[in-house]
Amino acid sequence: MIGIYGGTFDPVHFGHLRPAVDVYTELGLSEIRFIPAGIPAHREQPVASKAQRCQMLLLATENIAGMSVDDREINRDGPSYMIDTIRSLQSDFPDEKFCLIVGMDAFIGFESWREWQAIVGLINIVITYRPNFDIDSITESELKKYIRGAETKNKDEFLTGSFGHCYFCPVTQLDISATRIRELARQGSKLNFLLPDAVVDYLQQERIYQQEKIYG
Numbered sequence: 001m002i003g004i005y006g007g008t009f010d011p012v013h014f015g016h017l018r019p020a021v022d023v024y025t026e027l028g029l030s031e032i033r034f035i036p037a038g039i040p041a042h043r044e045q046p047v048a049s050k051a052q053r054c055q056m057l058l059l060a061t062e063n064i065a066g067m068s069v070d071d072r073e074i075n076r077d078g079p080s081y082m083i084d085t086i087r088s089l090q091s092d093f094p095d096e097k098f099c100l101i102v103g104m105d106a107f108i109g110f111e112s113w114r115e116w117q118a119i120v121g122l123i124n125i126v127i128t129y130r131p132n133f134d135i136d137s138i139t140e141s142e143l144k145k146y147i148r149g150a151e152t153k154n155k156d157e158f159l160t161g162s163f164g165h166c167y168f169c170p171v172t173q174l175d176i177s178a179t180r181i182r183e184l185a186r187q188g189s190k191l192n193f194l195l196p197d198a199v200v201d202y203l204q205q206e207r208i209y210q211q212e213k214i215y216g
């Protein structure tokens with residue numbers, strides 16, 4: 001099963017990378033594909049350009065077994081909807097099974113994603129815990145109903161059963177966000193140990209986030 005890890009990655013940091021490694025290991029996935037959003041559909045627009053966010057992901061994942069970067073969303077016109085990405089992956093890899101990996105904060109807002117009920121019908125979902133975000137903040141809703149019907153704690157059922165399951169995966173808790181990293185960069189503070197050194201060097205070289213500027 002291939003894990004799909006979508007996000008803005010503005011920039012990628014250890015709060016993305018370590019949980020991805022944890023999910024990869026816990027579920028024995030064949031691969032995790034990081035898919036940077038071209039034009040994020042559900043949030044404010046990124047500061048770094050599409051090419052820069054993609055390059056940072058490449059620097060962060062090179063030489064890490066099982067991790068790859070998929071540029072289909074940045075090469076697609078219009079807002080990056082996950083439902084389109086899933087359909088495109090399934091058409092490119094008809095014999096593969098996929099699971100979508102989402103942090104708790106993203107999952108809490110999942111009902112606002114385009115065709116979210118189609119998404120959960122097409123693939124499995126892995127939800128990773130994130131500091132300061134609590135599953136109990138999801139009030140009684142269609143999403144809560146989905147969780148009740150779809151949750152499994154059985155990895156075999158998740159990996160080999162029919163689609164539509166969700167799995168809450170314990171991952172290393174790192175209170176790191178891209179927002180905080182951008183703030184630190186703006187202030188000229190050190191970024192080490194929040195994201196890979198190669199990405200820190202790239203941010204300095206390209207002078208990204210040193211002044212807020214929306215790149216094309």
Ligand code: ATP
Binds near residue numbers: 006009015101130131
């Ligand atoms: P920003 O601060 O700009 O909103 P972010 O740090 O939340 O960015 P995103 O690129 O928006 O990062 O997140 C992509 C995915 O990674 C989402 O599913 C999100 O829940 C997850 N994620 C981000 N940071 C963490 C973290 N520290 N721990 C667990 N999951 C995380």
